[in-house]
Amino acid sequence: MSATFSDSTSEPDEPIKRTVTGDACVVGGPLDFSGASLFFSENSMGSALCTNAPIGSSQSEPDAAALSDALCGKISPVSFGDRVLLLPSEGDAWRSAVEMARRYHRVVGRPKRRRFIVCVGDADGTESPPPGLEDDDEIVILRTDDHAAVQAEVGVTTAGILIAPVRTRAGFEVVPGSVLARLRETADEYGLILGFDETFCGLGRSGMLWAHEWTGITPDLMIAHHAPADAPPLAALVVTQRLARGALGGSTLADGAALLAGHALMDALSTPGFQERVQSRSWYLEDQLSALFYRRRAAFTALGGLGLMQALTLAADAEPMRLKLAEHGLLTRAMGSVLGLFPPLTVEESDIDAAVSCIDMVCAQEER
Numbered sequence: 001m002s003a004t005f006s007d008s009t010s011e012p013d014e015p016i017k018r019t020v021t022g023d024a025c026v027v028g029g030p031l032d033f034s035g036a037s038l039f040f041s042e043n044s045m046g047s048a049l050c051t052n053a054p055i056g057s058s059q060s061e062p063d064a065a066a067l068s069d070a071l072c073g074k075i076s077p078v079s080f081g082d083r084v085l086l087l088p089s090e091g092d093a094w095r096s097a098v099e100m101a102r103r104y105h106r107v108v109g110r111p112k113r114r115r116f117i118v119c120v121g122d123a124d125g126t127e128s129p130p131p132g133l134e135d136d137d138e139i140v141i142l143r144t145d146d147h148a149a150v151q152a153e154v155g156v157t158t159a160g161i162l163i164a165p166v167r168t169r170a171g172f173e174v175v176p177g178s179v180l181a182r183l184r185e186t187a188d189e190y191g192l193i194l195g196f197d198e199t200f201c202g203l204g205r206s207g208m209l210w211a212h213e214w215t216g217i218t219p220d221l222m223i224a225h226h227a228p229a230d231a232p233p234l235a236a237l238v239v240t241q242r243l244a245r246g247a248l249g250g251s252t253l254a255d256g257a258a259l260l261a262g263h264a265l266m267d268a269l270s271t272p273g274f275q276e277r278v279q280s281r282s283w284y285l286e287d288q289l290s291a292l293f294y295r296r297r298a299a300f301t302a303l304g305g306l307g308l309m310q311a312l313t314l315a316a317d318a319e320p321m322r323l324k325l326a327e328h329g330l331l332t333r334a335m336g337s338v339l340g341l342f343p344p345l346t347v348e349e350s351d352i353d354a355a356v357s358c359i360d361m362v363c364a365q366e367e368r
Contacts, residue, residue, distance in 0.1 A: 031355050034331040035342030037229055038203060038265065067259040074266040078209055080218045081238035083247070086254045090199055091132025093223045093235035098133060100239065101160050101193040101221070104246030113159040114138045119145055123171035123336070130162065130197060145179045151186060160193030161186070165211040166201035172311035172338045174304065177215030184217050193243060199225035204269055204345050207279045207307030214306070231261035278345050281352070282307040285343070288356045296363040308347065312339045321362065330358040
């Protein structure tokens with residue numbers, strides 16, 4: 001899955017126009033602002049990587065290894081990491097990250113350090129660990145970012161702290177840079193590993209390639225995730241050279257089609273002007289939602305977001321509104337009382353206009 005663009009600002013040649021007519025979003029099918037994909041399907045055109053194997057076909061192990069090494073070589077230079085591991089799923093990536101950190105502590109003479117603190121914030125009432133770590137009894141869920149509470153959880157068996165710079169599991173929250181900075185200080189003070197979960201907020205959604213770049217705080221490990229519609233998912237574990245001392249010699253190779261899709265994604269993200277285009281669309285989305293918010297104050301209590309991750313807060317549960325919007329052709333995400341709007345990176349201003357019009361129309365119907 002790759003994207004080709006016609007000029008330096010990365011504008012598609014013939015963008016599909018979507019408008020609101022009557023009671024539905026028309027022309028081009030439903031608008032997906034649910035965050036399910038980084039690209040609209042009409043912007044995807046094959047793979048930019050030279051290969052004899054089309055997307056969806058099987059590949060030999062040497063070919064997959066070469067694809068994996070080449071993709072790691074594209075990710076590492078645009079991240080804080082010195083080493084990148086590519087894995088078939090988010091769960092595999094989290095298990096590999098945790099075990100790598102534990103082995104690192106063993107290598108440096110701290111074998112008792114195996115416990116991880118996962119800061120999920122007070123909005124997440126599920127108290128569930130990241131995928132793949134559900135059966136790990138050395139994972140501790142902390143439902144607060146209070147500095148004193150975090151430090152109180154740190155002990156002689158603590159190996160690291162995990163946190164998502166933008167939380168989207170049970171609500172929507174952009175974690176303040178001051179919180180990440182304090183966690184960085186705590187990790188440095190006690191010799192812990194600081195890990196960032198960018199499985200959703202990474203790969204350009206924030207308006208920068210990685211969401212933590214907005215804060216200037218660098219982790220020791222990070223997990224990103226790509227799940228295109230036309231290829232298997234792919235997870236990237238990015239680590240520093242220090243932490244890589246705990247890596248094993250080999251790992252499960254990711255699917256060849258997933259690797260091809262990953263190459264196409266990184267090629268698109270590195271296209272000159274692409275990130276600037278994403279930021280421009282982000283500002284446009286913020287402006288249109290701000291106007292909607294003040295026009296429909298009876299429907300929403302708050303508006304916030306970062307880049308192409310925006311959220312409207314309702315006084316009640318957002319699921320009924322999500323369902324009504326879906327009936328009108330707009331796909332969004334309900335997270336408790338928060339309605340999430342996460343369009344693909346290739347979103348057009350006309351798509352944003354259509355989405356905002358759909359929401360406005362549903363709000364008007366509710367006010368009757």
